[in-house]
Amino acid sequence: MDKLEAKLTGVSRRTLSDYVAEKSEPKASTVIEIADATGVSVAWLMSGDGSPTSGSRSLANDNVVRLPRFDARASAGRGLIPVNEMPVGEVAFARDFLRNLGANPDYCYILEARGDSMWPTIPDGALLIADASKTEVDDGRIYHFNVVDRALVKRARWSMDGKLFLTSDNVAAGYPPEEFTADRIDELRVGGRIMFTGHAPMPLR
Template sequence: MWQADFCLLRRNLQGSMGDLGTRIREAAALIGGLDKLEAELSGVSRRTLSDYVSGKSEPKASTIIEIAQATGVSVAWLMGEDDRGDASSKNLPAEVNETIVRLPRFDARASAGRGLVPVNEMPVGEVAFARDFLRNLGANPDYCYILEARGDSMWPTIPDGALLIADASKTEVDDGRIYHFNVMDRALVKRARWSLDGKLYLTSDNIAAGYPSEEFTADRIDELRVGGRIMFTGHAPMPVR
């Protein structure tokens, strides 16, 4: 899908961590400040948020996505890849000639297997897409991001090494759809299945490989965060099996 000669893949964090910190502070102000933001995030303290704002430390990809979801700004805006005004103007309509959106690409390899711990969770570049292409997928272009799948548990739907477009605005888990989940320190790409008694199962498409489903009941809900729904899968031509 996105070979090097097909995409605009380059490091573009708008200069420094200070820029990201400023945007986190502005985004937090939309919901009442850093204390309010802390209450919306999982496992992120007020002191850690202050370190993000001051540039002393860098948030993980999953945290960036959570901040965007909690404050209503786009991932692209938060990462400095969308300069249409400040956070207070995020709901203003885009100019009609803005046909391209640059999606942040994370080096977070979400496992289509038993779960991988992401190695480098800061964006490593960006990929340009037509907004209409993403809208036609049913995605919100300003909330999309890219990550890579590893493992064979979602084969043949998602082969090993496929690049995925996820939409961080779609965090309501619908039965039968595929999502990027963060389970504690694991990043997973799995299909969601709801049982009649209200249990959520993260399942694999590769039935022959025998990957077990992971069950979530009410007492485990704090372990699970939804990064976004997988809207598009891209990969090289698959070999004949």
Template sequence: MGISPNTWTAYKKGRQSFGLHEIAKICDILGVEPQWLLFGGQAASQALPDLAATDLVRLPRFNARASAGNGLIAVDQMPVGEVSFGREFLRNLGAQPEYCYILEARGDSMWPTIPDGALLIVDASKTEVDDGRIYHFNVMDKVLVKRARWSMDGKLYLTSDNQAAGYPPEVFAADRVHELSVGGRVMFTGHAPMPVR
């Protein structure tokens, strides 16, 4: 997993907790769902070979970190790994499992909805932009996670949920449509417990 012996010792002694990245990596290596690893239950009593035969979908995980801030440059668009999720879990979210992928959010503009470091499940089949929903957008060379808002005059506003931070919306009228593409709709946000602010 690429975890140093000192860090592993800290995990074993309870001085440090696994983050989402480590949990996702363990699940990927074992071929199990995060629910199984975190909560156990009936699935935890099954042998790993039986779990591997269940109805899992391997979602590609991209190194591109979608900015929940001012925008991050998309450097590498190739998947860096996979994370397995249950097909039924994804369908219950309203997602089409075969079109889903994983991104990591960076920044505080979407706080508290999406905290810094959250893993996002995005559905690439959902590119029709609905008012009020959150999407992964590519704006020229930037990767953004923003809430979509439509104005009465047909302009699209990419807005932030963190009103206190004062992030201005990015506005797209007909003359800027060529700068924007929709990666997909954010269907699920996974993150560690958030500290009190």
């Protein structure tokens, strides 16, 4: 990795070298930034399979973007593995559709929700579009959080004294909110804000 590549991607030369040597793994937003800066597809960047430019995020139609889909599943429950793995594919969406959601198309990615803690807002198995550019946590919005070795999809709630609570929508299930104060902030990373929830018809409950 040379200095120009590091400058283009906004990632330090040493960090890029660690990625190449598989000493560390980039988060979803970093993968997207590197792919966009270097003009290659996310899938090729992570796996080396196929052509660097085939299936790139920007297609011939400028109104279409391919979002990387990650195999990691964020739990709408008690937490599964974080999204720091290779994408398993890409899904095409219209840029206008994503912009109408208020999302930045170039920073969106797809993951799958597991569990019932966010029901009925987000049912088990729903595919989620998250925006990695939206990492400022606003009260009442739903985010993909990485908490140490867990990935969570939770609604953020701020208390008057500055504490952050990750809460569930399924009140009847009794999921307790998870509290974060200043001494725990290093355990928490925001993957992105959930901008869209797609799912099959839900069964009666």
